[in-house]
Amino acid sequence: MIKPDEHVADFADSYVHELLSNADRKLFENHCADCDSCRGELDVAQERLRAMKEIPVSVPEEDLIKKSLLRVQESHRKKSSTGRVFWISVAAAAMVISMLQIYFGQLKPSPFELSIFGQSEFLADTDASLRVVFRNRKAGTPIANAQVEIQLIDADVPRSIRLASFKTDKHGTAQPAMHVPNWPDGHYRLEVAARSGRDQHVIVRSVELKRSWKLMLSSDKPVYQPGQTIRLRSLALRRPDLKPVPGKEAVFSIADPDGNVIFEQNGVTSRFGISSADCPLATEIKQGLYTIKCQIGDTNSQLSVEVKKYVLPEFKIEAQLDKSYYRPGQKIRGTVAANYFFGKPVSGGDVKITINARGGNSQTLQTIDFVLDQDGIGSFEFPI
Numbered sequence: 079m080i081k082p083d084e085h086v087a088d089f090a091d092s093y094v095h096e097l098l099s100n101a102d103r104k105l106f107e108n109h110c111a112d113c114d115s116c117r118g119e120l121d122v123a124q125e126r127l128r129a130m131k132e133i134p135v136s137v138p139e140e141d142l143i144k145k146s147l148l149r150v151q152e153s154h155r156k157k158s159s160t161g162r163v164f165w166i167s168v169a170a171a172a173m174v175i176s177m178l179q180i181y182f183g184q185l186k187p188s189p190f191e192l193s194i195f196g197q198s199e200f201l202a203d204t205d206a207s208l209r210v211v212f213r214n215r216k217a218g219t220p221i222a223n224a225q226v227e228i229q230l231i232d233a234d235v236p237r238s239i240r241l242a243s244f245k246t247d248k249h250g251t252a253q254p255a256m257h258v259p260n261w262p263d264g265h266y267r268l269e270v271a272a273r274s275g276r277d278q279h280v281i282v283r284s285v286e287l288k289r290s291w292k293l294m295l296s297s298d299k300p301v302y303q304p305g306q307t308i309r310l311r312s313l314a315l316r317r318p319d320l321k322p323v324p325g326k327e328a329v330f331s332i333a334d335p336d337g338n339v340i341f342e343q344n345g346v347t348s349r350f351g352i353s354s355a356d357c358p359l360a361t362e363i364k365q366g367l368y369t370i371k372c373q374i375g376d377t378n379s380q381l382s383v384e385v386k387k388y389v390l391p392e393f394k395i396e397a398q399l400d401k402s403y404y405r406p407g408q409k410i411r412g413t414v415a416a417n418y419f420f421g422k423p424v425s426g427g428d429v430k431i432t433i434n435a436r437g438g439n440s441q442t443l444q445t446i447d448f449v450l451d452q453d454g455i456g457s458f459e460f461p462i
Contacts, residue, residue: 090116090123094282100234107265107284111198117284124282190279191215192272201317202287203260211251212272212279220250224274228256230285231267246272263288263375288376290317295372295379302385305361308332312372312379314351322351329373330355335366347374359385393418404462411459416450423454431458 092098093106110117196208208228212221224246231238241256268285271278291314298309310330314323324347332341345353353372363385371380399412414431416424427450435441450456 090119091126093120094123094127103233104265107267111265111284111286121281124280128280189214189216190221190272190274190277192270192279192281194268194270194281194283198283199286199288200258202258202263202289204258204318205255206258207253207255208270209251209253210246210270210272212246212274213250220246220248221272221274222246222248222250224250224272226252226254226270226272228254229269229271230259230261231269232261233267258287261287291315291323291374291377292317292320293372293374293377293379295370295381297370297381297383300383301388302359302383303387304359304363304365304385306359308357308359308368308370308383309354310357310370310372311352311354312347312374314347314353314374314377322349323347323374324349324351326374328353330357331371331373332357333369333371334364335368336364393424406462409459409461411457413455413457414450416454423452424450425452425454426450427454429456433460 089098089102089106093103098106110120191211191213193211193213194208195211196206200206210226210228212224212226213219214221226242226244226246227240228242229238229240239259241258242254244252244254246252263286265284265286268283269280270282271280273279294313294315296311302308312328312330314326314328315321316323326347328345328347330341330343330345330353331339333339341357343355343357345355347353365386366384367382368385369380369382371378393416395414395416397412397414399410401410404410414429416427416429418424429448429450431446432442433444433446435443444460446458446460448456448458
């Protein structure tokens with residue numbers, strides 16, 4: 079069994095011959111994704127496998143087989159049962175060695191060189207692209223009009239899907255567009271097969287499918303008093319097309335100024351990618367800055383709100399303009415009304431209005447001072 083913290087180069091041949099268990103295959107692929115040395119050994123093992131498949135099956139010479147069988151028969155007459163087993167093993171070993179000598183004697187390196195360039199991580203259910211280069215290794219020339227197919231393979235299910243099928247251009251290259259399937263996050267095998275005439279060259283790489291979201295978190299107020307309720311809402315959008323992320327678990331949490339988590343709630347995003355949570359605060363609670371977090375998958379967002387006791391103003395002010403927008407040269411006209419919370423107007427109240435230009439400098443354009451009438455109402459105007 080492969081250990082998670084060891085190099086896996088010695089298991090490369092077992093991997094390409096599909097002799098590993100599913101768990102060991104997973105460990106092998108995860109390790110090769112981060113280890114250039116072991117990934118190089120995997121490429122060499124795949125080359126050996128392809129070379130093996132390209133060599134026709136050879137049969138040992140007839141004379142060798144006859145001699146081996148005569149040796150077995152002689153040992154059968156002269157030796158005990160233990161001796162017979164020994165000579166049978168020797169004969170079988172001789173035959174195997176002979177076949178291996180013939181096999182490895184006929185092995186030749188592939189004349190082709192197939193290369194793929196691109197990322198090893200893909201976003202699920204999005205469009206992607208790779209660059210493929212197919213060349214003749216010996217001549218150093220591109221192979222044009224070669225048929226190339228790209229497949230994504232899930233060895234655990236098992237299942238596969240063809241991502242692209244195309245032909246190389248006159249430079250022996252192509253950059254096909256393909257749609258990555260909406261498979262679960264994890265590691266998969268990307269197989270690229272190029273065929274020129276009767277010859278085929280295959281290269282396999284480990285790739286990872288993952289999801290990426292843009293998560294926005296908001297609260298209904300920036301400041302809360304003890305005993306009030308913090309109301310939270312999050313919006314999850316998928317990158318890069320910013321479509322809503324429905325049906326995903328959203329985890330809300332709130333930590334006090336000391337870092338202690340006082341609230342945690344799980345929710346599920348709606349079909350619009352929205353989820354929400356409410357946190358009622360205790361009447362006796364530590365005051366200060368509280369950190370709010372929301373996490374969906376491996377994406378999280380956070381904000382800070384303040385919890386403190388405060389006194390509301392004794393009256394409220396409302397300002398209204400006569401238009402929603404103005405042209406240059408026009409006058410801005412408006413009214414201000416102030417009323418106590420018990421309903422009585424703030425008559426005779428002093429009002430100061432400051433008009434600032436928007437931008438980084440925040441330049442003050444004009445200041446207006448006036449007094450409210452007996453009904454708590456005052457009007458103003460100034461030119462643009």
